[in-house]
Amino acid sequence: MPQQQSYDLVSLGGGAAAFAAITEASSRELSTALVNTGLPLGGTCVNVGCVPSKHLLAMAETASEPAHNPFDAVKYSDDEPSVDWAAALDEKNWLVEKLRHENYVAIADHFETDIYEGYGQFVDDTTIEVVEGMDKGARITGEKVLIATGSSPWTAPIDGLADINYETSETILERRVLPESIVLIGGGYIALEWGQILHRVGVDITILQRSDRVLSGMEGQLGREIQRRFRDEGIEIITGIDFDRVRSVHANDDGSLNETRVVVETMVDGESRQFAAEELFVATGVKPNSEHIGLDTVGIETNDRGAVVVDKHFQTENPDVYAAGDVIGEPELETVAAKEGNHAVKNAFGNEEKTINYNAVPAVVFTSPEVAAVGTTEVEYMDDHGTCTCRTVQMADVPKAKAVKDTRGLLQVVKHHETDEIVGVHMVGPRAADMIPEATLAVKSGLTVDDIIDTIHPFPTFSEALKHACQAFRRDTSTMSCCVE
Known part of the structure; x- marks a missing residue:
């Protein structure tokens, strides 16, 4: 790469926030560059986060299925499943490499984004110098700069x-x-x-x-x-x-x-x-990758956890520098990072004043059973209002769960005590990750429990649990036929 180069947008980091940013910048015909270090291109999600962990979760669940077979009609031999961990990692590596190329390397090439490999530091307001790595010595200046350096595992302070x-x-x-x-x-x-x-x-x-x-x-x-x-x-x-x-x-x-x-x-x-x-x-959490990137040089603050301080439009104290993704703190989610990166570019180059309602961001734990949640919890609502109207249904009462003999879990709905708007949904159960988008839309759009009741759900599905919890505000569901609307 050239030792000195200027662009419309320079991203310090090469993960989800950065790629969402260059995608939006490309639609505006802006020139872009990425300075990437640490993890390979694509950041945490594709390399060491979402993709490998969910791949290995699925592999491990497959290995455990014979031992958790609920059907008397299905028999297995007494032999325990055998897992070749090294082979599992080889398959994971193949998948990661494939997705990294398809979703990041090829995309950067498509958008004609220049990639500088190495550790980048601010040397003035919008100039980054690569101080270590393959492109050491290069200086890249942007009209605007996005800090998108992500996060790394954090270790709690324990003696020894x-x-x-x-x-x-x-x-x-x-x-x-x-x-x-x-x-x-x-x-x-x-x-x-x-x-x-x-x-x-x-x-x-x-x-x-x-x-x-x-x-x-x-x-x-x-x-x-x-x-x-x-x-x-x-x-x-x-x-x-x-x-x-x-x-x-x-x-x-x-x-x-x-x-x-x-x-x-x-x-x-x-x-x-x-x-x-x-x-x-x-596994005690993550910390923002904000150290040793020259933030002091350009007057950019971090909070006590090391997260870059931004306003609601993702702008730092330096008006030409924005930040997005894990480096600005919770919630550290790939989809949130992408949305933040997209909005940062819209605000930096279009003054669109885009923000995110973080209360309507779903969180998912991909265990078996899955855990998913969006919005306000019962305790939070009680703290704010001194009262709470909540209903919980057990997955054991959902027809689909009975049919497939997987009745693990529950689903809770928290609604506003005056307007009946759904303000929170929290669940454990099979397919919870696939059920949470309906709940997220309800929280984001201010839908009421009656809106969900009036929406016809396919039968039988796990998603009926949300409808049943809403119906519980209106009737005794213990005496309700599964066909009652």
């Missing part, structure tokens, strides 16, 4: 953790041979998805969570329900943990070898407890 080797959601993808047992610290979506993957391919998993339930940022029923389902599956979950320290154990007192290599010392309900395994996996 810095002195041992541990896995993260990124490093585990490089492991060709898995240990027999893992203690997993964390209770968010990354911890749950990876805990289930590893359990289903034969690893003994113990999940330790500091708060009183997993998925502590979501509606309380969801975390408690998924904990029950994980325990039914054989995954041990311990909550209410106070972590004292982590240490490695290499030998017994008599000098003999000890297969256990990691011990997590904790306090649980006032009692000292130790949890041991061959290895440790830390």
Whole structure:
């Protein structure tokens, strides 16, 4: 690449936000460039996030299906399923490489976007210099600059953790041979998805969570329900943990070898407890990639978590610099990053003042059963209004769930106590990820429970659970025929 070049838009980062930005910029016939470092082009989602984890979740679920067959008419041999983890990673790598080329490399080429490989830093208001990597020395100036550097796994401060080797959601993808047992610290979506993957391919998993339930940022029923389902599956979950320290154990007192290599010392309900395994996996969240990119040079602030501070139009203190994606903080979701990147370009070059209603952004955990939520929780509504009108239906009461013998989960609707508008929907169950868009549209558009009741749903489907929860505001659903509208 040339050592000095100017563009209409320069993106520092090459993930979802960046590609949404260059797509919008191309529609406006603007010249674009990406400065990409760290992960390969495409960022977290395609390389180490959504694509590999969901691929491996599906593989692990397939491996577990014989053991969870609910139909008496179907028989399997006594042999346990065998999973070749190295082969699974090879297939994952093939898929990632294919999607990276189709969805990122080819797209950048189509939009005639110049790609600079290396670590970029601001040297003045809208100029970035590549200080390390293949294109070291290049200086790229943009009329506008987008910061889209994403995030990386964050490790909670626990005594002794810095002195041992541990896995993260990124490093585990490089492991060709898995240990027999893992203690997993964390209770968010990354911890749950990876805990289930590893359990289903034969690893003994113990999940330790500091708060009183997993998925502590979501509606309380969801975390408690998924904990029950994980325990039914054989995954041990311990909550209410106070972590004292982590240490490695290499030998017994008599000098003999000890297969256990990691011990997590904790306090649980006032009692000292130790949890041991061959290895440790830390999934305590992510941190924005905002360090060492020269933000101080151009007067751009970060908050106490390291997220770049932007206004509602994704503009930083520097009027010519915008930011989008994980680097500006929660919610760290690929689809949100893309929407933010798109809006940033519209605001930067079209003064369109585009914003996002984050309350109408759905969150999904792709475990089995799936977890999905959008909008206000019962507790949040109670805090705001001092009252709450909520209804919960069990998946065991949904005809489709009965028919396919998968009755795990529940669905809750939170509605406004005066207008009847749906303000929140929270669910655990089969196909929850596919059911949440209807709920999201309801929250986003201010639909009422009667709007959902009056909408004919195909029968039998899991999506009827949302309709049943809405009907529960109007009738006793325990005495309702499945055909009642």
